[in-house]
Amino acid sequence: MNTVQRFLGQAVACQACGREHRVGVREALLIDDACERLPAVAAALGLPRGAVVIADTRTRAAAGAAVAEAFRRRDGSVTEIVLPDPPGGGGPVCDDHTRRTLDRAVPAEGLLVAVGSGVVNDLVKWMAVDAGRPYVVVPTAASMNGYTSANIAPTLKGVKSLLEGREPVAVVTSTAILRSAPAALTAAGLGDVMAKPVSSADWRLNHLLFDEFYCPFCADLIREIEPIYMQAPEAIAQGRTEGLEALYEAILLTGFSMTMAGTSSPASGGEHLISHTLDMMASRDGLHHDLHGRQVGLGTLFCAALYQEVFRTRPGRFRSGETRTEPAFWKGFADAVEEQHVRKRRRQTQAAERLNRESGLWDRLACEAGGLCCPPETVRRVLRQGGAACRLQDIGVSRERFIEAVDHAHELRERYTILELARSAGVLPERTPELVDIWLCA
Ligand SMILES: [Zn+2]
Ligand SMILES: [Zn+2]
Structure with a gap:
């Protein structure tokens, strides 16, 4: 995670394009005791107390319950919101309907904590930008590059749309959590x-x-990481640590490259x-x-x-x-x-x-x-x-x-x-x- 660390909370005067590139994410950790450490990480960043942990049924099992437990131990109480699966099967989706359900359930105060991948992350990012509230994310799969980007891709009135959100203050997870994701999700991240x-x-x-x-620096932000999975992609298929970590780092950097380039x-x-x-x-x-x-x-x-x-x-x-x-x-x-x-x-x-x-x-x-x-x-x-x-x-x-x-x-x-x-x-x-x-x- 060395390359990721280099950019955290930074404003870089770019030699290549002459612009200033900013990264709003202030902390990114890939650590064994991610769930347990999250309350301390949030406190060190001066984030509000009273966590609101948002997950779906699968991501709650993967990490959400442990995250909620860690905040409960610190604060005595925590708000847990589990997005239900829609009646037709499959997981929740990021659309105006789910957003309204979430709005009704989330208390007005407290730190928003997204535990999940694409959908949960997008919903919380969307809600956070509208409410002007900070949020942190616990990625449960190395499946897409939206964790560190400002983009939100909700379906509005049935049409796939693109909204501008804000990046999370912190992105914290562990290799074990990423490894427990379905293999198809990890492979999607590679795609x-x-x-x-x-x-x-x-x-x-x-x-x-x-x-x-056009900025060649932003275009090539993952150049140091790319060879790791390009040369040994089977490490990802086998869930080996070096493969997963390289993929995850490339995913976070790709998110940075979009925010930096605007x-x-x-x-x-x-x-x-x-x-x-x-x-x-x-x-x-x-x-x-x-x-x-x-x-x-x-x-x-x-x-x-x-x-x-x-x-x-x-x-x-x-x-x-x-x-x-x-x-x-x-x-x-x-x-x-x-x-x-x-x-x-x-x-x-x-x-x-x-x-x-x-x-x-x-x-x-x-x-x-x-x-x-x-x-x-x-x-x-x-x-x-x-x-x-x-x-x-x-x-x-x-x-x-x-x-x-x-x-x-x-x-x-x-x-x-x-x-x-x-x-x-x-x-x-x-x-x-x-x-x-x-x-x-x-
Ligand atoms: Zn540049
Ligand atoms: Zn994509």
């Missing part, structure tokens, strides 16, 4: 951090094409658009979707293949953005998607015009953005050996369904990605089926 080569390359594309802010660009590019599209298709059809990081892993593999394919030959002419938002595909989301798509079309057209006009630009993209991505063979090996999803059958999505997701994902969000460049260069949608067959069905 989420593996997005970095694609998302940072996409970020670089936006810099080269639209002169957007954008999710260092950790979210075309691969996330594919995962968001799969989520929306599932919601459209009333189906369950797989874990975020498992879908992101497959999105990363596909986008890494695109980076390889797109830069093989220089296209004669670049196509501008002219696709329509298909109501038959997006159904109830069509209007919301069109709002984003209209901005994306503009970007795609701008990019195509520049590429058609400036002869040296393509080579710069190939070298500076393409050079940041890693070969799809490497992505596939790391995912497979790390026990993560690496084929469509692993996430229960058919070939046809994934092809549809790829061919519509570019309509989301304004940020330019390899998905749009591949469309401009004539690789997508023509060759989507071929690339899906080669990389995701083998």
